[in-house]
Amino acid sequence: MKIYLSYDEMPKKWFNILPYLPRPLDPPLDPATGQPISPEKLLAIFPEPLIEQEVSDKEWIDIPEEVLRIYSIWRPTPLQRAERLEKFLDTPAKIFFKNESVSPPGSHKPNTAVAQAYYNKISGTRVLTTETGAGQWGSALAFATMFFGIKCRVYMVRVSYNQKPSRRILMQTWGAEVIPSPSDRTSSGKKFLSQNPEHPGSLGIAISEAIEDALSSDEIKYSLGSVLNHVLLHQTIIGLEAKKQFEKLGIYPDVVVGSIGGGSNFAGISFPFIKDKILGERKNLEVWAVEPSACPTLTKGEYRYDYGDTAGLTPLLKMYTLGHDFVPPPIHAGGLRYHGDAPSVCLLYNEGLIKACAYKQTEVFSSAVLFARVEGLLPAPETAHAIKKVIDIALECKKNKEEKVILFNFSGHGYFDLSAYDEFLSGRMKDV
C-alpha cells in the first residue's frame, strides 16, 4: 500500500522546531575566543538567508517556489506500508515508512541540498564547496547545484575516491568537480600531502579543505549536509508530508523511528511529530534515534561543548559527543560515523523527549537482508539501523499483543553499498 500526495498537497512551508524546544539552544561558540560567535563571522562561509534560518524563532518558514519545483522531481514521496514484513513477523503492529530513496541521488539529502543551492544562488554564490566520504552528501549537492548554475566542488576522502568510484562518477555526471583530498588546492591539503604523498585522507581533512576554499573568495561558500539547524529545518518536509498522508488514513503513529548520524534524517521524519508531543497533544508518542554501537554518540557520549570538526576549526556546539578526535571504526554505514549530533536533537534527548539505542553492524545487515527479501527494497546501511529497531518493536508488539502504528524513515537505497552486502552475505563482515 502506498499513499501519495499530489503536487498541490505538498507542504509549502518548513517546520522550525526551535521555538518549541523546552529551553533555548546554547549558542555556538567562537573557537578563537570561546564567546558566542557573531553572525558576521559565519557570513564568510554561509549566505545570509541560511544564517537567518539557523537562528530563526519563526515556527513556519516558506519554501521558495523554485525549491518546490525542483522538489517535485521526486516529491511528495510515498508513504508505504510494509505489509509483507508485518505478515512475515506475524505482528499486530502496522509498519509504515516514508520512502526518501526515490530521489535521484537516492536519499533524503537533496531536501536540504536544493534549498541551500537556491539560497546561495540568490545571494550571489558562484561556487559551493563541500566534503564527502563515500559520496551520499556530495552527490546530493552536485545534483542540486546543477539546477541553479552554481559550480560544485567536492573534496572527497582519497581512499573513497579511489575505492568507491560509483558516487564519484555520479557527481561528475551531474557536472561537479570532485577532488581527492588531501589535495594540492589548499594549504592544509598541501601540508598533509607533504607528509605523505599517498595520504588516504579523512573527513576532517576534507572539511578543512572545503572551508579553506570557501574562505578564499566572497563568491565561494561552503555547504554542510547535516547537524546545523537550517539543514534539519529543510528536512522537516519529510515528516510534514507523512503527517498529511497519515491524516488521509485517519491514523497517527505511536512510534517514530529514524537512524542518526548528524541528525538530519532523524529530525526530518520526527520533528513535526515531536511538536505534538511537546504541546501535550501526543504525550505517549515514542520517538527513537538509532545509532551504530561503533559510534554511540547519544547512548554513550557526553553532553558538552565540542568542535564540529576533527581539526577544531569550526564553532563549538553544545551536543552529545564522543570527542572531536574520536575516530569511529570503518563501519559500512558511513553516514552515521559522526562524533557528535545536531544540538537540537541532543537537547530533546537531554530533556527525555526522545530515546536512543545502538546496534552492531552484523545485526543491522541481517535486518537489511530480511527487509530486502520480504519487501523487495534494498535499504542503505544507514537506513537499515532504523529497520532493525522497527523489527524489534514489531516483535515486542507481537509478544504484548499491541497494535502499534510504527513509522520510520527509509532514508536511502543501498545500490551503492552492494560490496557491504557482499561482505555480509559471504560471512566476512565483522562487528567493530
Add this chain to the structure above:
Amino acid sequence: MKIYLSYDEMPKKWFNILPYLPRPLDPPLDPATGQPISPEKLLAIFPEPLIEQEVSDKEWIDIPEEVLRIYSIWRPTPLQRAERLEKFLDTPAKIFFKNESVSPPGSHKPNTAVAQAYYNKISGTRVLTTETGAGQWGSALAFATMFFGIKCRVYMVRVSYNQKPSRRILMQTWGAEVIPSPSDRTSSGKKFLSQNPEHPGSLGIAISEAIEDALSSDEIKYSLGSVLNHVLLHQTIIGLEAKKQFEKLGIYPDVVVGSIGGGSNFAGISFPFIKDKILGERKNLEVWAVEPSACPTLTKGEYRYDYGDTAGLTPLLKMYTLGHDFVPPPIHAGGLRYHGDAPSVCLLYNEGLIKACAYKQTEVFSSAVLFARVEGLLPAPETAHAIKKVIDIALECKKNKEEKVILFNFSGHGYFDLSAYDEFLSGRMKDV
C-alpha cells in the same frame, strides 16, 4: 509534472496484440525437423499457462490478483513530463516519459518476471533458471521469484560475474543462486571449461546451460526476459497505464519512442497505442524503435527464420536478424545486443506500422548526460537510445514549429552503469 494513478486505477488486464496484427505470425519451427513446433515440446521448459499466452488470440488477458499485489510495490509508475528538457531545447514539443526505473530492480523487466514467477508457481515449478549478461534481467527474476518461494538459478556470463559484481550481489541479496558460466553444472558448460578453464563465457553458452538445467527435471523451468509473445504481453501494462494517464490530461501522443534489444521495452510502451493506429483511429501516430548502430537488427537485418540463440538449440523464429552467429561489439547498452527481435515487432516493422533508427554509443551517452544534467535522472544506456531520438524529434519540432506530444519509455536507471559514464566523461569511449 508527474501524473500518478491510484492502485485502483491500475489496469487489471494485459493487452495482447496478436489478434490485431495485419496478418498472423509465422509459427516457430522445431530446430530438429524444420516443422512448426508442437506446444508439448515447449512444455519441457515453460509452464502451460505461459505457452497458452504465447499463442492466445484473446485481446485481453486477466492479470492475476497476486501479480497485481506485487506490481503495487512500484506500480502504477508515474508518467512524467520533461519540462526542463523542453525548455533547454527551446522546443514547442511536449515530452513525456513513463518512468519504469522506479521498480526495485531498476527497470521494466520485473513486469514479466513477476508474472512468469507466478505462473510457474501455480504450475508446480520449484526452480527457475535463466541466463544473464550484466544482470538486469537476472536481478528482475531474482526479485520476482522471492515472493513465490521459487528458487532462482542464474547463469551469469563469467566475465560479467567477475567484472561487474553489483548486480551479482543484488541477485544474491534477493536470495538467488548465481553461477558463473560456463560452469561444471551442465554438460555444455563442462565442454567449454575443458577447452579453457578460464573461459570468459557468452550469453549463448549461458542460455544453453540454463535450458539444459531446466530439461533435467519437471520441477525446473526456464525463463526468458524478452522476445517471446507472453513476455511482451506482460509489458503492455506500461502503455496501458500511460494511456490512462494521458486521458487524465485530455491528450494523446503524436509520437511513441522505445529503445529495442529483444523488444520487450519497446512493445510495453507502444503496443496499446499501435492498436489504435491499426484500427485507423490514430493513423498519424508515429512509433519509433531505436537500436544501437553496433547491432542494427531492424535497420540492417534480414527478415527470415533464424534461431533465437547462438548455438541453434531453440526454435526458429521469423524475424529481422543479423544472423544467430552475429557477435555484436561490446557496447555498454548490453540489453540491446541481440541479433534478432521479437517476431511481433518485426511483423509490424515489415508492414510499415513502426519505424526504426540506429545510433552510435557516443551520441547516445551525450544525450544521456544532457538528460541527467537537465532533468536530474540518470538513464540506463539502453534507455538513452530512446532519449537521443526524442531529442532529435524535439529539435525537428522546433525547426518546423510543431507542438508534437512525444512519449518515451524511461525503461531503467543507470546506477549500475556508472563505469560507462566514466568512460564517456573522460573521453575514453569509442564508437564501435
